[in-house]
Amino acid sequence: MNDVDAIVIGSGIGGLTAAAILGRLRGWKVLVLERHIRPGGFTHTFHRKGGWTWDVGVHYVGPLHEGLERDVFTLLTDDHLRWARMPEVYDRVVFPDFEFGFRAGAAATRSDLVAAFPREAAGIDAWLAAVDRSSGYLAPMAIRSLLPGFAAPIVDLFTGGTRRLSLRRTGDWLGQHIQDPRLRAVLGARWLDYGLPPAQSAMLMHAIISRHYLEGAYYPEGSSASIAACAKKVIEDAGGEVRTNTEVAEVVLEGGRAVGVRLAKGEQVRAPVVISNAGARNTYLRLLPESAPVPFREQLRGVAPGMGSVSAFLGLRGSPAGLGTAGENLWLHDELDQDRLAARSGELLDGRAPVSFVSFPSLKDPLATHHTVEIAAPADAAPFQKWAAGRWYRRGEDYTALKAKLGEALLDAAERRLPGLRDLVEVREIGTPLSTIHFTAHPGGESYGIPATPERFQAPWVGPRTPIPGLYLAGADALVLGVVGAAMGGAFATAAVLGLSTIPAISREASRRRASRPAIPSATRPSTA
Template sequence: MTTASPSRDPSHAIVIGAGLGGLAAAMRLGAKGYRVTVLDRLDSPGGRGSAIHDGGHRFDLGPTIVTVPQLFRELWAACGRDFDADVDLRSLDPFYQIRWPDGSSFTARQDTDAMRAEVARLSPGDVKGYDKFLKDSEARYRFGFEDLGRRSMHKLLDLIAVLPKFAWLRADRSVAAHAKKRFRDPRLQMAFSFHPLFIGGDPFNVTSMYILVSHLEKEFGVHYAIGGVAAMAEAMVRVIEDQGGAVRFGAEVDEIVVTDGVVQGVRMTDGSTEDADLVVSNADAGHTYDRLLRANPRKRWTPAKLKSRRWSMGLYVWYFGTEGTAEMWPDVGHHTILNGPRYKGLVRDIFIKGQLSDDMSLYLHRPSVTDDTVAPEGGDTFYALSPVPHLGFDHAADWTAEADAYQDKVAAQLETLMPGFRDRITASHVMTPPDFRDRYLSPHGSGFSIEPRILQSAWFRPHNISEEARGLFLVGAGTHPGAGLPGVISSAEVLGKLVPDPARPMAAPVKLAAE
């Protein structure tokens, strides 16, 4: 066993990446008594939840909604702080509106009677199916989120123990297949199955466990933080610094240093080193194992294993600001989903064929209807997001050549909702899969790391405690329990249960079991 030298500080911990998962991990470690240093290559906190500014507009680059806010309140409470004193969280009603090309729409709200009325308006015969779907969703929430999602799943025996429950809940059935079983109307099948796309999953192949999102929305609501998720990240930095920790920007880790199977610290891209017996990586799990541990033999997450994984889709995101539009398009709310003419076929093009389609579905974010800090007075800030194939397919899209034409296609679809919007644009920024690859070091430019299929979830997903080196842990979208704000915050909660107090010795690396 390797022991720390007298000059080393056994209470020092390094967190690679200031995404929400990394910041939550740093808060958990600080609450345990660790002196934490967070290292991030960007110039501001939040990772995918960071923001950029242009012409008085704040463009929130990533997540736009907060669900299960008690996870954040519990995180703050573990640090002796009050979340609501640090973050201004607003409940949204309605949550979002879904629109179809035929002019029909569905408005999602928290109130059950209002939702039943919406279902009845589109398809009266599906109300009973909706009631059953809600019960299905709650059962999967109790098991999949409150149980499995908030504890480590790095032991194969833990997986074996829950297999009967997986079978009983029909985890083998996809989200889309489950929605089709409960609803006859194709529009409602889409409205209650598209949610995996928010965490990078194909609704026609992701396990039906993910219908738990419908319960999350109903039980806890959908929220927005004034100042965006970036403001939440900044609040997290303040907690870390108040704990005595440090967050350094423009600091890129090039390698995790391991000697005799034990973490020694990290080496930066400038050649300097930082010593620590505990390293937590919030970098993409693929980047952690393929790049940061490249000098260390890997037993489980080998290059071949990573290459065989299915990755989440890529994202095309157009951020734009407008002037003089605050009173225009009054029926366009905070969140709108614009469906194209196809659902299953489009999803198949994105996830299976890796083919950039001419048609698309869009998620439109208009935070300026809720947050007056996001745009100049009288103006609006938007982003339009289109799921697209990641860069790992043969004949992947050349975004240098495709970006302008694709923007024109997005604009044409938005014109049906907001006539004349292009004439009002004063600021514009576009991100495509190559930008996600380069800015976030995301393999294949994927938007949400490893896709959450059933054989890429729980024990099958990169574990929060690494098999590769003593003292190495992982948090974030690519680890257990998965992507989305609840997932990455829960990954830090799991970390807090795995990491010993600073005075206690670190456990040996996890022993592998046959897959």
Template sequence: MGTGTQGAGGLRDSYDAIVVGSGIGGLVTGGYLAADGRRVLMLEQHDVAGGNAHAFRRRRKYEFDVGMHYLGDCGPDGLIPTILSGLGVRDRVRFLPMDNEHGFDRVMTPTATLDVPAGWDAYADRLRQALPEEADRVDRFIELATALAAVNRASLTGDSMAQLCRRFPEAMRWTRRTLGQALDHCGLSAKGRTLIAAQAGNYGSMPDGVGFAEHVNITDHYLRGAYYPEGGGQALVAAFVEALEAYGGELRTRCEVRRILIENGRATGVELTDGQRISAPLVISNADYRSTVLDLCGGEAAFPAGLVARTREATMRNAIVSVYVALDTELPALPNANIWWHGSDDMEGAHAAMLERYARDGSMDTVSQLALFFASLRDPGAHAVCPPGHSNFQLMMNCPFGYDFWGVPGGPVHGEPYRRNPTYLARKRQLTEAMLDTAEKILGPFRSRITHVETATPLTNERYIRAGGGTPYGMATWGGTARRPDVRTEVEGLYVVGQNVRYGSGIGGVATCGIAAASRILGRGLFAEAYTGVVLGDASRLPERAPDWDPLAVSRGQARRRAKGLAGIG
């Protein structure tokens, strides 16, 4: 294993593996490599680890999750608990169940309210009740979906492609088709399609733009039970950071990579923006895939021309706008559930009309779909979420993709000083007011009780996460819908993880791709091993947590844990 000598900033000049970016995918991969005894360096350009799973604080009273809205499959043998268990940190994260019996997601349209419970059978019953005239079509869809869910689960526990084809010949035919094609096949109405695909905000695409397998995988993930990590999303991130560092790895925040070094077709390390070069025979990029291929690796200098062209031509999934709201009062009685509100029974038609209006006259003054996530209901009484008697929630909606919508020629990665641009500010104000208006239609008046409101746009996301075009969902097309790259690349020693790879969107998807990458590198079925109780590394090396343990401080890495600028909760 490499040791190397120390250079500027205390970094060694060589490691066994370098992880570029510290989203959940990178944290999982890096943690498992460190637990195997590899000397791992994780580099993060932001102030804190976590990627879209990180949190931020305001007014010393409120902590807002950026993208950790809820998690699925967190029971004793669930996906994320299993991945944590393999690193010895399962007991460091407690998962709080949402209302899995009555409904963890509430879908609202003008003519229907659907409360989504845990379990495929219960979910199917609710769909039939909401769509009595389409019960046979619902059954057809559920039959297809549950068969594909079984394929997804079997692949996770180690079945090869050949084994999957033998065990699930019919379902395998649907792995390359879209959700839209499945809905067409089952003959569902516009309303039926809307109720089934209402939570499209979990992957950022209308039915024709997402693979059926991905939709099923995410649905199955939540139907195994919906949860939220106690203490917020940063608590989950911090557990992975603790594992990485306890097993000898290093996390360096505010440390940006300029390029990934490649010589003779293999990765050899990275160069930082300050010019320092660090060598390693393994590089795992948790950066945006297009940025990895086209910028960090130099495009055709490292990859086949066809792959580079496909990556240049790739389109991205929907961009989003998020409004973070705090109130000095509790919300009226609500279930412990997210709300997915749709202003039309035809979600796809409403989305197309929104894009048409914008293309015609640039208007964006109405909201056709809105998602609402309530941190103060998911983790009631949490010290960091909000003071007692207050509320903390997030509003989220799709918006047209691209910089033109915001009146700027480029984004933060291009050095564009967008934050004072008058067109950008006007658009941001317009959408904020429209989203708050819509939320008051759903929740009742609350504006007079607002103590903090803040809006994040795709440019905000690009600034902090460096996601391509600001979308947290990755690529929509990469040489075809539902086609995405694998974790292993054409460059020897270079792997990719994150929202763009074939394991799908969301925390569950990126955690899966992280353990898949580590499994490829180590030549072991790590998830299957962790599922049976195998723990890599020595869990006795994990640090004790002091009474004032702060997951946000932990997520800055040991080198910057006490650096100035960390927001606290008073």
């Protein structure tokens, strides 16, 4: 006897999307089980006394004005989520002796790049064309992941050249087409958005993210927590539930098929469909019993962990707007070579941040009541492991001292570009890869799941289908990282459950819902509607 129609393990945006779509399209009662006290995974927020609120994993999202992405967000949020537009220059990459601002719009981006690098016009055009072409590989790749094995070579035949381009390394492509190291640095500078520097990342990942923001960027009004708040209501309207503080210990199998889950507290919940949003590593290496037939288990164990991060969450006593920013993200680099910067990220432990990212949530969110700044830098989880056994906030004085040092390093880096920032800081919280493990259970404190190498996009452990009947993956490891990527990973999980016709059904249902009710006026700027 089943308790619910489907169980979703984890309430990241991928899991919430899968649950919302199953509820909306089929009226399924879906139980979302989340180990943390708040829903949302990397879209959750946290607060401190005094009124400051910080996002943990959302700084900006590309436009959601059209296509399947818009339709998925219509079903996920019922279009109750409003998106505030970021300034026209939404990303500014900063180097020791020059800066470049990425302006919304492909034409604006081209003309600004050509103005800054006139001898590289051909390379700039080649880059824009490659970004367009390679990012277009995402759709056939997603469909390929849903087709039976024998059909995959047919998709590969039709996507041949685009597939080869997409599976090159970013640095290899940039090295071939761009001569000026300063332009290579500008184009490759935003790799913290996907966790791997040019020498390691797949061109596909670089292209998807570059294309995602090409027409500008947005921020969810009321902070990233608004996403889960909207989704929870959609899931509950269909009779489902988002249950926090509830850790899943194991996926229960009977006759080789997933039939439910066992909770850490012992209770079993049964459902004919189990969708894991906990990531590929957690699902295959922790939640499934060792006896489960997972043919690639050992290979997956050998995949290096992805990038983790150290973040400084700053609560300010006044606006940072006067410090030389209009609210755009700042990407701070000590030197041009992005691969060397990645290799130098360990210097953070010595009190220096050679590469970091600064974001200004309160300048983006028209509903923010308190000013905040977030500074992040890449970090390996390994040096933090010696404190892993300690409890949250009780890891010892040496850990507290290290966190203070890391916070100073991040603040120093930001202060060099934003003199006066330090004087505005009222409170600070420092997060490390151990914080990520604590709040999301991602092994190694990974920010983005399985690293976005060319190999990732050919690996059998990435994709919504699993070797276990009745068990599916949603979220970043079902398709691709990022808020929209992970949501699409949730949508493709539902297509793996219900069939490929689910994709056009999502669009039909979204159009029907948009047509059946008046548009909700935005207090501010353009929205998904």
